[in-house]
Amino acid sequence: MIEYFTIAIVLIVISLLVSMFRILREYERGVIFLLGRFQKVKGPGLIIVIPFIQQMVKVDLRTIVLDVPSQDVISRDNVSVKVNAVLYFRVMDPQNAVINVENFYAATSQLAQTTLRSVLGKHELDDMLASRDQLNEDIQEILDAQTDAWGIKVSNVEIKHVDLDESMIRVIARQAEAERSRRAKIIHAEGEHEASKRLLEAARTLSRRSEALQLRYLQTLTEISNDKTNTIVFPVDLLRDLKKSVAGMETPEPDDGGGEPAHSSSEFPDTSAVLGGEEGGKV
Structure with missing residues (x-):
């Protein structure tokens, strides 16, 4: 009987000794309380906690x-x-x-x-x-x-x-659509404003010489002729103004006795006679 009692005591002592040793990982800490009062923070590694006297609360330090x-x-x-x-x-x-x-x-x-x-x-x-x-x-x-x-x-x-909510999503979509429309109108207005400035500058440049305006008319006719069309209508006054402009640029040179006299503006044919005397012609 005494032997059994001794064996039981030995086993209890061994279990208490084993329970005293605790192992804490690198990311763990043990908050130690001694008889209910805070004592210290232990760890990591091997620590000793006295049973019934000390208590440990394990805390994880990982995120x-x-x-x-x-x-x-x-x-x-x-x-x-x-x-x-x-x-x-x-x-x-x-x-x-x-x-x-x-x-x-x-x-x-x-x-x-x-x-x-x-x-x-x-x-x-x-x-x-x-x-x-x-x-x-x-x-x-x-x-x-x-x-x-x-x-x-x-x-x-x-x-x-x-x-x-679905209703709010639709409202946001309409708001975004209205915002894009507003930006498109602003961009279009800015483009019109810039184009008007460029057109004004072009008009001022063409107004300095009448020949420039006539050449611009002819360029426009050239662009129109590229289209698939059979009839092009343009004013006869255009040719008359062009003839006057060219005649003004031609100056008769004096005859030195050995050469032919220079051609004058009167040698240009009458455009109206060529077109049958009508105010407008068709080509």
């Missing part, structure tokens, strides 16, 4: 990815949307994470949800869709400041989805 559930948010311009996000944080101070808050994971999750609703409610829908980077920074700064007392560092916040 935790928290999926923030979808939240119903009313924007500043009274648009109802559903927004969800993802939160990245880690424990920097195991002592505060265990002592100052009951469950730091649940507390951070609830704080992230309320902060997401409050921050997005101060902005309009366009900001939620176009300025996500700035909103992510604002939410991250607020969460990091409030969780600092818990020994937690919020490293990043990302808004994943902004879900809209």
